[in-house]
Amino acid sequence: MMNLENMVHVLASHTVAQNLVELWGNDEGSLELWRASSNFVYAFKQHQNQYFLRFSFEQNQTMDQLKAELEYMQYLYLNGFPSVVPIRSKNGELIETLMAPEGTYMAVVFSKANGINLDSDDITEIQMEKWGESLGSLHYLSKKFEPGFVRRKSWLDTVELMEDVFQRHPSDRIALEELNKVTSWLQSLPKDNETYGIIHYDFQLDNIFFEENKNSFNVIDFDDAMYHWYAIDIVTALDDFIGEENPSSKVLMRSFLNGYRSKMNLENDIVAQFPRFQRYANLYKFYKLSISLDHEVIMDAPSWYDGLRGKLMRVKDDLRITFQKPW
Structure with a gap:
């Protein structure tokens, strides 16, 4: 989640999105908000073809x-x-910037992902297996990826960011204590090409689109990609299923892991450590919520603001409870 103050400012007029999309060109009247979470994402059409503009503060x-x-x-x-x-802009650039009084925006445009989003309540065992297979295929390619001059952030970089935020807020001391425990545990884990590499981090159902005719998934939203243990990608993907006690959830998870294992090796001792990887995921989510809620009182806030802020605060309180669970 982005800072809510920034969200309120940008969504007040959509001027930033309108100025940015002009750098690529769009059919008149086609620009519309699609998602506002970690970034702003707008759908638009160019010569009747669908594209997506994504931008954020520098x-x-x-x-x-x-x-x-x-x-x-x-x-x-x-x-x-x-x-x-x-997609390249009219200037031939993959990334465009826009200077504004409140800061600099960075923007990219992506092609449309074919297919549909699936729902966790309706997904089938076969679709779960294909989902796991898709993530396994991504990790298999990650093992061979050699970046150019710049590497994506690592989990240690995120630890430094989280520590800085938690230290600024005395009420988050329990999160800082949990971070120290999780960091020590992760540093004790073996790290090799079969278990560690660049991951998607948000391989959930709202970021993958199922093409029924191909029986496969198209993937979006790589902006949280980082170097981490592959296991955390599985844990965050299955967030809606892990911890559920009903038999159907366990069957669906087993199908996912079967699909994953068709592309990548996954030892049972790694699966047994999923609850500890979940603790890192909870901390990272808590950190993002802290950033989102870290702002002064907003005067004349839009009607949606109080409801969203209250929801985020409740999620943050629920996460605090998980930090109290014994190791």
Whole structure:
């Protein structure tokens, strides 16, 4: 999640999106908000073809990290992995910037992902297996990926970011204590080419699109890609299923892991450590929520603001409870 103050400012008029999309060109009247979470994402059409504009404040992601993300995505695409691709602007650039009084925006445009989003309540065992197979294919390609001049951030970089935020807020001391425990545990894990590499990090159902005629998934949203243990990608993908006690969830998870194992080795001792990887995931989510809620009181906030802020605060409180669970 981005800072809510930034979200309120940008969504008040959509002027930033309108100015940015002109750098690529769009059919008149086709620009519309699609998603506002970690980034702003707008759908638009150009010559009746669908594209997506994604932009954020420069302080939320550096130019080097954005270039590294696009390099990784292009590598995947060139090696046959079904994912969206960045589109060059009218200036021939993959990344465009826009200076504004409140800061600099960085923007990219992506092709449309074919297919539909699936729902966790309706997904079938076969689709779960294909989902796991898709993630396994991504990790298999990640093992061979060699970045150019810039590498994506690592989990240690995120630890430094989280530590800085948690230290600024006394009420988050329990999160800082949990971070120290998780960091020590992760540093004790073996790290080799079979278990560690660049991951998607947000391989959930809202970021993958199922093409029924091909029985495969198209993937979007690589802006959280980082170097981490592959296991964390599985854990975050299955967030809606892990911890559920009903038999159907366990069957679906087993199908996912069967699909994953068709492409990547996954030892049972790694699976047994999923709950500890979940603790890192909870901390990272808590950190993002902290950033989102870290702002002064917003005067004349839009009608949606109080509801969203209250929801995020409740999620953050629920995550605090997980930090109290014994190791």
